[in-house]
Amino acid sequence: MALEHAILVSLLERPGSGYELARRFDRSIGRFWTATHQQIYKVLRRMEADGWVTAEEIGQDGRPDKRCYSVAAPGREALTAWLREPVQPETVRHELAVKIRGAAFDDAEGRTALITEVERYRADHETTLRRYLTGEQRDFPDADKLDAGQRLQHVVLRGGIEYERMVLAWLDDVLHTLHDL
């Protein structure tokens, strides 16, 4: 499992509550490791029980209380140990690719519906790309003045940007192929 480790990295970059982590997983880090808030809360409790993180109850006014988590020494050791293990190949669940191949076994109506879905999917990825580019300008304006952590975050973001560009180009290819069928 590696959700624990994704959480450790995120909390080392900046401590935060389960809710804040869930939002980060919806944005930056979640593009490489998806997780729902239910899953995050559950794992955080386990990590707390294992002594990997510590929680601090923070009362807020104008908002409900929150539990702010920080990484403890055993968590940091667990992360270091995990970092030295061999990298597992990425696992992908790319439903659209399966549906495109499946379109061979559907009729014209189904293919029209698929084209609409691909267009919606493309619009989503265009939004994601724009969000990445905005975030890049905001967080890494001057490439020379970055510390090690920021450079590593930046290179991962560049991977996300190139991924989105590649997907958009491929979806155009898919749309042409579906139209020419």
Place this chain on the structure above:
Amino acid sequence: MALEHAILVSLLERPGSGYELARRFDRSIGRFWTATHQQIYKVLRRMEADGWVTAEEIGQDGRPDKRCYSVAAPGREALTAWLREPVQPETVRHELAVKIRGAAFDDAEGRTALITEVERYRADHETTLRRYLTGEQRDFPDADKLDAGQRLQHVVLRGGIEYERMVLAWLDDVLHTLHDL
């Protein structure tokens, strides 16, 4: 779930045994939907119980017997229904991206180990790209003479090829970044 549907597509393209499906999932379709042989056998049994597929026991000489699966009408209907559902966003479990951001919290030794892992990872992706390109030349030599199913398989393969090229370029970026740290 969609493993059922990925199996349906693969079996419609060509009927086969669990073992053969597992090999296909290791190669073409598995790049978009990973699955182990245990998982595939289990799901095939359930699909058979649900009447989605039918099995035929085939005795072979020189080899153990096998159960060859074909898609039945209810399975095909289930596939069509699924094809018309909205496409879910792809879910990714990209361990390497997490480890790269995690490297900010490790020492020089850990970063050296990560560079070695990235190089190995890069070599794996180079192998995958070469296998895709070989497969493309073998299966789609003449782009004009393809039927609808082959064109759809081809466009998905092109996606895989572009993905691998993008990953290789990004990994070079990662290696430069790690060396310059």
Place this chain on the structure above:
DNA sequence: TGTTGATATGCAATTAGTTTCATAGCAGGA
């Protein structure tokens, strides 16, 4: 004759992840 490797199938136990539901505070607008 024994070992390796490919083919072929599966169970059992565990872990990971999704889905559904539930609660609660407070802000701002209709």
Place this chain on the structure above:
DNA sequence: TCCTGCTATGAAACTAATTGCATATCAACA
């Protein structure tokens, strides 16, 4: 005052997926 929406946390039930076994046939080779 009621409704929506954001913040904030979580339990419970279920489904999916992984991990670790286990078995068996047959070919090729030492």
